[in-house]
Amino acid sequence: MTREYFTCREMVELVTDYLEGAMPPHERAIFEAHLAVCPGCTAYLEQMRQTIRMAGKLTEEALSPQARDDLMDVFRNWKKAQSNA
Numbered sequence: 001m002t003r004e005y006f007t008c009r010e011m012v013e014l015v016t017d018y019l020e021g022a023m024p025p026h027e028r029a030i031f032e033a034h035l036a037v038c039p040g041c042t043a044y045l046e047q048m049r050q051t052i053r054m055a056g057k058l059t060e061e062a063l064s065p066q067a068r069d070d071l072m073d074v075f076r077n078w079k080k081a082q083s084n085a
């Protein structure tokens with residue numbers, strides 16, 4: 001199966017693989033291409049990196065439904081800001 005893009009939802013699912021270096025190189029390239037054009041996912045990745053820095057590892061809390069809701073808020077606010085621009 002060859003994928004050429006990930007949706008934002010897939011990005012959220014895959015972020016742990018990315019940060020753990022568990023992602024195959026071709027998927028990593030797709031992931032990074034999405035990051036280059038998606039401020040919402042970039043913000044989420046940064047948030048996850050900070051969580052890992054503080055906790056020393058990925059935590060259950062970082063992957064909770066609440067964390068994913070927070071991400072969707074980031075997207076909503078971003079889209080709102082775009083439409084106001």
Ligand SMILES: [Zn+2]
Pocket residue numbers: 007008011034038040041
């Ligand atoms: Zn995205």
